[in-house]
Amino acid sequence: MRISYSSLENFKQCPLKYKFSQIDKIKEPKSKEAVFGTYIHKVLKWFYQKDPCFPTLDVLLDYYKDHWLKKSEGFEWENPDEENSYFKEGLRILEGYYKENMPQKTSVLDLETKFEVTLDENPEKQDGKHILTGVIDRIDKLPDGTIEIIDYKTGKRVASQKDVDSNDQLSLYAIGLKNRWPRIKTENLFLSLYFLKFNEKIKTQRTEQDLEKSKEKIIKLVHQIEKSSFEPRPSALCGWCGYRNICPVWKHLYKKETENNINEIDIKNKIDEYFELKEKKEKLEEELKNLESLIDVYCQQKGLKRVFGENGYFSRTTYSKVSYNIKKVKAVLEPLNKWEEILGIDSKKLNKVLKEIPQELRDKIKEAEKVEKEYKYLSANNKSKKEIEEEWE
Numbered sequence: 001m002r003i004s005y006s007s008l009e010n011f012k013q014c015p016l017k018y019k020f021s022q023i024d025k026i027k028e029p030k031s032k033e034a035v036f037g038t039y040i041h042k043v044l045k046w047f048y049q050k051d052p053c054f055p056t057l058d059v060l061l062d063y064y065k066d067h068w069l070k071k072s073e074g075f076e077w078e079n080p081d082e083e084n085s086y087f088k089e090g091l092r093i094l095e096g097y098y099k100e101n102m103p104q105k106t107s108v109l110d111l112e113t114k115f116e117v118t119l120d121e122n123p124e125k126q127d128g129k130h131i132l133t134g135v136i137d138r139i140d141k142l143p144d145g146t147i148e149i150i151d152y153k154t155g156k157r158v159a160s161q162k163d164v165d166s167n168d169q170l171s172l173y174a175i176g177l178k179n180r181w182p183r184i185k186t187e188n189l190f191l192s193l194y195f196l197k198f199n200e201k202i203k204t205q206r207t208e209q210d211l212e213k214s215k216e217k218i219i220k221l222v223h224q225i226e227k228s229s230f231e232p233r234p235s236a237l238c239g240w241c242g243y244r245n246i247c248p249v250w251k252h253l254y255k256k257e258t259e260n261n262i263n264e265i266d267i268k269n270k271i272d273e274y275f276e277l278k279e280k281k282e283k284l285e286e287e288l289k290n291l292e293s294l295i296d297v298y299c300q301q302k303g304l305k306r307v308f309g310e311n312g313y314f315s316r317t318t319y320s321k322v323s324y325n326i327k328k329v330k331a332v333l334e335p336l337n338k339w340e341e342i343l344g345i346d347s348k349k350l351n352k353v354l355k356e357i358p359q360e361l362r363d364k365i366k367e368a369e370k371v372e373k374e375y376k377y378l379s380a381n382n383k384s385k386k387e388i389e390e391e392w393e
C-alpha cells in the first residue's frame, strides 16, 4: 500500500472519509481555511526560494497581494466581508512572521521536499510492504551545523509541547529525511511545527527508539486500514469535511426538495411532525407529574395507601434503595462459583478505564473485542438545521 501521512490522519479521523478520498478517489472540495492555508504556504515558499537575497517585507506583501486567491481557478468567496477578513489575516500573519524571523540568518536547504518511507515489517513478504509518502515544508541548516525540519500550520490552535513531542507526523518527516540523507544523525535533527496564526514555533527532537515506535504505530494503523469496513465516524470535525453532501450521516441535510421528489418531502414532514408531538408529550408529562405529586400529598396527609377515581386508582408504595458490602457478597458467592457471573465485563466501567490507559493497551483490548450482535436504534435530537450550520461556522 502506498499512502500519505495526511491520508492516515483522515483514516484516524473517519474511516469513511479515508475511503472516499483514497479508494473511491473522490476529490474533496477544499474548505476556505484549507485553501487559505495552502496559499500562505505558497507565499512562504516563494519567499524562501529567494535565499540568500531575501525580499523585503514590502516586496513579500506585494507578492501576497498580487497573487491573492480570487485569481485562482475554481475558488470563490461567499461575500466581500469574508474575503476581506481572510486577506487581512494573511497580511497580519506575514508581517508578524517576517518580524519574528530574520530571513538573512536562515540557510534553507530545501523547500517542499518530497520523501518516501518504506514500512517494511516483513521484507520477505512482498505484500507486507507499505510505502508512506509526504512533503516537508522547509529544511534549514542551523548556524551550528544541525538541521531543522519545519512544518507550517495555519490552524486555529497551537499544540502543546507534549503533543509536539509525540507528534507522529514529525517523526515520519525525520525518518523520511534520514532515508534521503542517511548521513544525518538523529541527535542533530530538530523538528518544528510553526503555528503561523500565533507566530509561535514549537521545537522538538527524537531518539532512534522514538522513531522506531512511531514506525510501529503507523504500521499498526495501516493494518487497521486493511481490515477496515470504513464506517463513518461522525464528530465535531465533520464541519470541516468536504464529503458531507455524500456521507450517509449528513447527506440528507443537503437533499433538495424538488416537486418530483415526493418521498423526500414526506419524510421531512414526518420528522417535523415527530418533534411537534414530542413537544406536546413533554408538556403532557409535566402535567401528569403535577397531578401525581398532588395525589401523593393527599395520600400522605390522609394516611392512605390507595385512592380511587372513576377510571382508575393510585397505590402508594415505599421502596428502599439498597447497597451491598462487596467483600461480604464475594465471600458468599465465590465458593459457589457465582461471583464471576455477576462480575462480568461492565462495559460502562471498561469504557471509563479505556480512557485512562495508554493507546497501546487500548489497541490490545480492541483486539480482544468481538462483536456478538449489532443493535440499530433511532435517537432523536431537536437541534435545527440552522443550529447545526451555525456550529460549523
Ligand code: SF4
Pocket (backbone or CB within 6 Å): 013, 014, 015, 016, 017, 232, 233, 234, 235, 237, 238, 241, 242, 243, 244, 247, 248, 249, 250
Ligand atoms: S462528514 Fe463526518 S462522518 Fe461523514 S465522511 Fe466526513 S468526517 Fe466522516
